[in-house]
Amino acid sequence: MTKVARVAIIDYGVGNLRSVEKAFAAMGCNAVVTSDDSVLRSADRLVLPGVGAFAACMRELAARGFDADAF
Numbered sequence: 001m002t003k004v005a006r007v008a009i010i011d012y013g014v015g016n017l018r019s020v021e022k023a024f025a026a027m028g029c030n031a032v033v034t035s036d037d038s039v040l041r042s043a044d045r046l047v048l049p050g051v052g053a054f055a056a057c058m059r060e061l062a063a064r065g066f067d068a069d070a071f
Helices: 018-026 037-042 054-062
Strands: 008-009 029-034 045-047
Touching: 008 018, 008 037, 018 029, 029 037
Parallel strands: 008 029, 008 045
Antiparallel strands: none
16 A cells, blocks of 8 residues: 655745645645644645745745745
8 A cells, every 4th residue: 555645735825725735636635735834844745836926935935934944
């Protein structure tokens, strides 16, 4: 039996996160949209949905402690 990875979709206040969540559900993968630090750090896989304004995205990630220095 293959283990299903716990997938967390990073909610950083930008992007259409629900469509990403629905895409995982359509593939039979249970993914959660969250900004909860403990949930994100305990997930087997993280998904960072893309956006057109990546500079704004990086500012929001850094504000939430998910920049390069956080890991």
